């Protein structure tokens with residue numbers, strides 16, 4: 012087999028590991044819509060249009076959010092390898108699918124907080140199970156807010172008085188999506204996957220089968236399969252819900268939101284917290300507008316995240332780094 016193409020002065024093995032860590036990012040239905048072109052001077056990030064999810068994500072916003080999360084992993088892994096990266100988002104060159112161009116800014120030792128995030132990359136998981144009743148300490152919540160702000164985005168901590176309105180919005184969006192045969196078909200295709208698959212959400216990651224009284228985790232990721240009920244399946248009474256927002260609605264802002272989301276999820280992981288996303292409310296256009304109005308009208312809601320303490324969730328599969336390479340000739 013050909014050696015893995017090296018980039019940015021790293022060895023072949025280091026570059027392969029770099030892409031493995033970038034590819035450990037979360038993505039809608041685990042479609043892993045990122046691709047990379049490597050050269051000695053740069054790493055280019057592209058989105059893969061074959062991995063679009065047009066029913067859930069017609070504008071490719073979440074596709075870019077996922078790619079932004081992969082970019083944050085790449086930045087953290089580069090820092091760990093002693094490279095401070097210089098990143099250009101949505102570069103003019105590289106064609107319509109180019110999302111970022113990464114070069115070496117300087118060589119420097121990694122800062123200790125970044126090393127903690129680095130260690131969190133392979134152990135972060137989406138956790139759709141009920142969380143424990145223990146509240147998230149205020150200092151942890153503040154750390155999540157700072158993580159998001161460090162990536163030029165905004166984190167709204169949902170107040171108790173807003174929980175009822177948000178729950179109604181989630182239910183409205185959920186019903187609208189279930190009424191859409193294209194959405195249901197897409198969801199069935201990419202969830203409830205068996206062992207041996209390299210993309211999509213495995214049935215084992217689905218969490219308990221949603222029930223009518225459940226408030227937040229409404230999506231069935233089992234692909235419609237009956238599953239063994241988890242014991243003690245009551246969801247937390249007082250969840251910590253966070254709305255991650257960007258300051259504008261551009262493609263660049265979507266990538267910033269993805270990086271902010273991932274910095275927040277890695278921070279949560281390093282603090283011993285678990286998280287899952289509740290995306291119905293940001294996927295259905297009119298409902299997203301209502302959420303936007305609820306937050307004052309100027310921010311752009313990008314992701315709703317539930318955070319708490321939980322029991323371990325299984326890892327989801329990933330494609331091999333080699334499969335993430337754009338043909339080096341640029342095809």
Ligand SMILES: Cc1cc2nc3c(=O)[nH]c(=O)nc-3n(C[C@H](O)[C@H](O)[C@H](O)COP(=O)(O)O)c2cc1C
Nearest residue numbers: 037038039040041073076077136137288289290327
């Ligand atoms: C933009 C985006 C939206 C997502 N929406 C949801 C969601 O609504 N519900 C959910 O349970 N997981 C959601 N996820 C999580 C993915 O399903 C998850 O990242 C993927 O299956 C890989 O699993 P992992 O996060 O455990 O690595 C979302 C992820 C991203 C990046």
